[in-house]
Amino acid sequence: MQIKRNPTRSVTIGSIRIGDRQPIAVQSMTATHTQNVTATVDQVHSLHAAGADVVRIAVDNQKDAEALAEIRHQTEANLSVDLQENYRLAELVAPHVDKVRYNPGHLYHHEREKPWQDKVRYLADVAGENDCAIRVGVNCGSVDPAKLQLFDEGDPVSPMLHSALEHCELLDQLGYHRYCVSLKDSDPRQVIDVNSRFAEQRPDVPLHLGVTEAGMPPDGIIKTRIAFEQLVGHGIGDTIRVSLTVPNPRKPEEIAAGREILDDIYAGRVRSVVDYGLDTLNIISCPSCSRVENEAFIDLAERVKEMTRYAQDHAITIAVMGCRVNGPGETDDADLGLWCGPNYVNLKRRSESLGAYPYDTILDQLKLRLDELIEQRTLS
Numbered sequence: 001m002q003i004k005r006n007p008t009r010s011v012t013i014g015s016i017r018i019g020d021r022q023p024i025a026v027q028s029m030t031a032t033h034t035q036n037v038t039a040t041v042d043q044v045h046s047l048h049a050a051g052a053d054v055v056r057i058a059v060d061n062q063k064d065a066e067a068l069a070e071i072r073h074q075t076e077a078n079l080s081v082d083l084q085e086n087y088r089l090a091e092l093v094a095p096h097v098d099k100v101r102y103n104p105g106h107l108y109h110h111e112r113e114k115p116w117q118d119k120v121r122y123l124a125d126v127a128g129e130n131d132c133a134i135r136v137g138v139n140c141g142s143v144d145p146a147k148l149q150l151f152d153e154g155d156p157v158s159p160m161l162h163s164a165l166e167h168c169e170l171l172d173q174l175g176y177h178r179y180c181v182s183l184k185d186s187d188p189r190q191v192i193d194v195n196s197r198f199a200e201q202r203p204d205v206p207l208h209l210g211v212t213e214a215g216m217p218p219d220g221i222i223k224t225r226i227a228f229e230q231l232v233g234h235g236i237g238d239t240i241r242v243s244l245t246v247p248n249p250r251k252p253e254e255i256a257a258g259r260e261i262l263d264d265i266y267a268g269r270v271r272s273v274v275d276y277g278l279d280t281l282n283i284i285s286c287p288s289c290s291r292v293e294n295e296a297f298i299d300l301a302e303r304v305k306e307m308t309r310y311a312q313d314h315a316i317t318i319a320v321m322g323c324r325v326n327g328p329g330e331t332d333d334a335d336l337g338l339w340c341g342p343n344y345v346n347l348k349r350r351s352e353s354l355g356a357y358p359y360d361t362i363l364d365q366l367k368l369r370l371d372e373l374i375e376q377r378t379l380s
Helices: 037-049 060-075 088-097 104-110 118-131 159-174 188-202 217-234 252-269 296-311 361-379
Strands: 011-013 017-018 024-028 054-059 079-083 099-101 133-139 180-182 207-209 239-241 284-286 315-323 336-340 343-349 354-356
Touching: 011 133, 024 252, 037 054, 037 060, 054 060, 054 088, 060 079, 060 088, 079 088, 079 315, 088 118, 099 104, 099 118, 104 118, 104 133, 104 354, 118 133, 118 159, 133 159, 159 180, 159 188, 180 188, 180 354, 188 207, 188 217, 217 252, 252 296, 284 296, 296 315, 296 336, 296 361, 315 343, 336 361, 354 361
Parallel strands: 024 054, 024 239, 054 079, 079 099, 099 133, 133 180, 180 207, 207 239, 284 315, 315 336
Antiparallel strands: 011 017, 336 343, 343 354
């Protein structure tokens, strides 16, 4: 198919360029603990060998940053760093990576009295001094609280869009143009909506596409395909990631899935858009990454999927999240949500907490709440 790509600017990330009608780059993220240098290097190598154009690594503290420096010495892959809540770590990690990703919704966690504009100026200065690109990564579960207050609670897309546009405007004012943007949600419809609206207003800015917490294969691949077909098919998107909940040795499947989706789109092998208003069970789960504090999360996600098969014909969303960073916020919109800590799993009904339970008893509690919800909806 001849797809007319958006005429975005070119952004260099290590040995590749995105935007300006360059081939769409495929990315992934390590799921090992960053301080485990050997395991992380092995995973970077496996992702790179599978065809990853960029590999992202999370850094949450100074020890992670020190480990990243050693990881850099042992790989030739293009590396991106995922800054968590402390934006000041940028100066420690930027010398060792090709791109810095920050989340506008996390900037307020550190030095709260300082304006976010000063923090972005610092990030742009550090990135520029170290020959790094920047990704402004807006995520549905961690939108800047100040932006949420500007819009109705039933409008999850506008706060994300407003945040991204505001950060682009500031970076432009600072004279820093080597950046791309991502706007991610677990609902493919909202991913399509927010990225389409952004591309209409800022067709010059390269977009990183992804459906966050897409879940396990094959469902996670299907959800991602739905969003990518509509966006890439309309010329929107310059780099992608397929986020899947899989064990560490299977992380290269994200690369294979991404390339297969792109190949199918360009060959015209596309599916009809799935209407997520159908009366069926929807399980979302985040991709396994280095933020996961207990690897039992992956097994739990599989067990949730198996246990809830009996509820397949009910329009209920269950979210299974692997960490404390995005888990609390990204389970708020689910009918039932589980976010996993080191020893306990927190059970929620939308934003209401229902308690924390050990991994070996959480399924019983989930089934109890699921049965209650089905009964309530049946009676109504």
